[in-house]
Amino acid sequence: MNKLKSYAASRRGRDTLLSFGIVIAAFIIVQALIAGGMISSSLKGMLVPICAYVVMAVSLNLTVGVLGELSLGHAGFMSMGAFTGTAAAMALQDSISSVPLRLAVAMIVGAVFAALAGVIVGVPVLRLKGDYLAIVTLAFGEIIKNVVNVMYLGFDESGLHFSLVEQNFQLGDGGKMIINGPIGVSGVTKISTFTSGVVLILVTLFFVLNFVNSRTGRAVMAVRDNKIAADSIGISTSHYKLLAFVVSAAFAGMAGTLYAMNFSTVTAAKFDFNTSILVLVYVVLGGLGNIWGSIVAAALLTLLPELLRGLSNYRMLIYAILLIAMMLFNNSSFKVRLLEKRAMRQMEKAEKAGGKKEGA
Numbered sequence: 001m002n003k004l005k006s007y008a009a010s011r012r013g014r015d016t017l018l019s020f021g022i023v024i025a026a027f028i029i030v031q032a033l034i035a036g037g038m039i040s041s042s043l044k045g046m047l048v049p050i051c052a053y054v055v056m057a058v059s060l061n062l063t064v065g066v067l068g069e070l071s072l073g074h075a076g077f078m079s080m081g082a083f084t085g086t087a088a089a090m091a092l093q094d095s096i097s098s099v100p101l102r103l104a105v106a107m108i109v110g111a112v113f114a115a116l117a118g119v120i121v122g123v124p125v126l127r128l129k130g131d132y133l134a135i136v137t138l139a140f141g142e143i144i145k146n147v148v149n150v151m152y153l154g155f156d157e158s159g160l161h162f163s164l165v166e167q168n169f170q171l172g173d174g175g176k177m178i179i180n181g182p183i184g185v186s187g188v189t190k191i192s193t194f195t196s197g198v199v200l201i202l203v204t205l206f207f208v209l210n211f212v213n214s215r216t217g218r219a220v221m222a223v224r225d226n227k228i229a230a231d232s233i234g235i236s237t238s239h240y241k242l243l244a245f246v247v248s249a250a251f252a253g254m255a256g257t258l259y260a261m262n263f264s265t266v267t268a269a270k271f272d273f274n275t276s277i278l279v280l281v282y283v284v285l286g287g288l289g290n291i292w293g294s295i296v297a298a299a300l301l302t303l304l305p306e307l308l309r310g311l312s313n314y315r316m317l318i319y320a321i322l323l324i325a326m327m328l329f330n331n332s333s334f335k336v337r338l339l340e341k342r343a344m345r346q347m348e349k350a351e352k353a354g355g356k357k358e359g360a
Contacts, residue, residue, distance in 0.1 A: 016205075016206070016209050016210070019205050019209065019291075019292070020202060020205065020206075023198060023201055023202055023205065024198075024202075027194075027195075027198045030047070030194070031194075042306060043303075043306060046302065046303065046306060047194040047197065048192045048193065048194060048196075048197050048258065048259070048262040049259060049262065049302065050197075050298070050299050050302045050303065051194065051197025051198060051200060051201055051258065052197065052255045052256070052258045052259035052262075053255075053278075053279065053282065053298045053299075053302050054201055054294070054295050054298045054299060055200055055201060055204045055251055055252075055254065055255035055258070056074065056078060056251075056252055056255045056279045056282075056298070057279055057282040057283055057286065057294035057295065057297065057298040058201075058204050058205070058208055058251070058291055058294050058295065059074070059204065059208070059247075059248045059249075059250075059251035059252045059255065060074050060248060060252070060279050060280065060282075060283050060294075061283045061286070061288070061289065061290070061291060061294045062208060062211070062212075062244055062247060062248040062251075063244060063245055063248040064280070064283050064284075064288060065283060065287070065288035065289035065290065065294075066212055066217065066220055066221060066224065066244060066289055067220055067223070067224055067241060067244040067245065067248075068223075068224030068225075069126070069129070069133055069241070069245070070130065070131075070133060070134045071133070071134070071137045071245075071248075072134045072135075072137050072138040072141065072273070072276045072277070072280065073121070073136075073137030073138055073139075073140040073141035073276060074137075074141070074248075074252050074275075074276050074279050074280075075141045075145075075271040075272060075273070075275035075276040075279070076117070076137075076140050076141035076142075076143070076144040076145070076271070076276075077114040077117060077118060077248075077249040077252035077253055077256070078114075078252045078253070078255060078256035078259070078271050078275065079141075079144050079145060079148060079256060079268060079270075079271035080110070080113050080114040080117050080144060080253055080256065081107075081110030081111060081113065081114045081252060081253025081254055081255065081256030081257045081260075082110065082256035082257060082259060082260035082266060082270075082271065083148055083179060083185065083256075083260070083266070083268075084109055084110050084113040084114075084253075084257075085106040085107060085109050085110030085253070085254075085256065085257025085260060085261070086106070086178070086185050086188060086257065086260045086261060086266060087153060087178045087179065087185075088105060088106045088109040088110075089102055089103065089105075089106040089188075089189075089191065089257075089261060090155075090176070090178050090185075090188070090189075091155055091160070091178070092105060092106075093189065099191045100196065102191065103191050103192065103196055103257075103258075103261060106257050106261065107200070107254045107257045107258065108254075109257075110253040110254055110256055110257035111250040111251070111253045111254045111257075112250075112253075113253060114249045114250055114252055114253025114254075114256070115246050115247075115249055115250040115253065117140075117144075117249060117253075118245055118246040118248070118249030118250065119242070119246055121136075121137070121140050121245075121249075122241075122242045122245040122246060122249075123242065125137060125140075126238065126241045126242060126245060127238075138273065138276070141271070141272075141273060141276055142272075142273065144268075144271075145268045145269075145271060145272055146268075147164075148179065148184070148268040149181065149182050149268050150164050150165050150181060150182075151163075151164060151179050151181065152164070152166070152167040152169075152177070152179060152180060152181055153177070153178045153179040154169070154171050154175055154176060154177040154178055155171075155175065155176060155178065156171045156172040156173070156174060156175030156176070157172055157173075157174065157175070158172060167180075167181070182267070182268075183267070184265060184266050184267035184268060185260070185265065185266045185267075186264070186265045187264065187265075188260070188261065188263065188264050188265065188266060189261075190261060190262055190263065190264060191261050192258050192259070192261040192262040196258065197258055200254060200255070200258055201295075204251050204254075205291070207247075207251075208247075208251070208291060209291065211244075211247065212291070216240065216243065219235050219240050220240045220241070220243070220244045222235055223235060223237045223240050223241060256271070279298075281297075281301070282294055282297045282298040282301060283297075285297045285301070286298070
């Protein structure tokens with residue numbers, strides 16, 4: 001048993017290194033294409049949003065695929081990270097001159113506030129299941145969007161000023177509005193880059209893969225598979241459900257900060273119900289619990305509308321047909337047989353490895 005455990009641990013390490021290698025190789029290839037002038041300006045402008053959506057898909061897969069709970073409010077956590085991270089970056093613009101450091105601090109701020117929102121929402125909401133949980137998380141996302149639409153935040157020499165519904169404060173000389181109600185945040189200095197997006201993907205992969213393959217991740221999957229059985233062996237279902245939900249929200253907040261700092265103007269309308277559904281589509285098409293599937297689906301489906309722009313009359317039809325084809329393949333018996341064969345091969349390798357060590 002110990003030999004099989006060590007083999008599984010070494011295999012997880014190889015898978016993590018392989019994941020990092022593939023992401024870094026993709027980054028190098030894209031950078032080479034940019035240097036060679038083989039990528040258009042429109043595609044270059046989509047690189048940071050693709051990175052943000054990849055992180056969103058991986059983080060949502062932690063809730064939907066690993067935990068097994070349907071959440072439709074992921075755009076709400078993304079908006080929390082977007083606006084709090086942008087506010088932090090603008091407030092620290094004079095204090096932190098280093099752009100990468102300022103972006104990192106903004107992402108951490110966005111992750112903290114999104115995680116706090118995850119705790120506030122998760123404690124009462126995770127008692128629900130199925131459609132009820134989906135409806136409540138959907139309502140949370142809409143609440144966040146409407147609160148931001150009536151929020152006014154600015155800063156001057158005396159510090160931050162905040163009000164709701166209407167602006168009831170005056171800024172001093174040199175003051176600046178950060179969030180201006182329905183107008184959102186304007187005059188943002190764009191500091192997000194493709195490099196920072198790839199770094200965030202690597203960080204997300206490192207934490208999520210280690211989380212899923214850890215003892216905590218196995219406890220979360222036990223709660224997903226059978227809550228009653230998990231309770232019977234002493235696993236705190238509420239604790240592990242809330243932990244996975246909060247971790248997922250934190251990475252969504254970081255993705256929101258990365259996304260927002262790529263635009264000069266950010267409004268709450270960018271993080272509506274459609275965004276939550278879009279990310280959920282990435283997760284479902286990539287495969288529930290399949291981290292790599294989420295990455296591929298998010299990157300491919302974000303690029304497809306732009307790549308099909310030349311077929312202006314048929315591009316959305318082709319896009320819809322490809323979605324249907326991916327969905328059919330993802331749930332087909334053909335894929336199930338492939339996964340079964342792969343599992344059998346892995347078991348045979350593990351048995352052979354154990355036999356060789358015993359023979360030695």
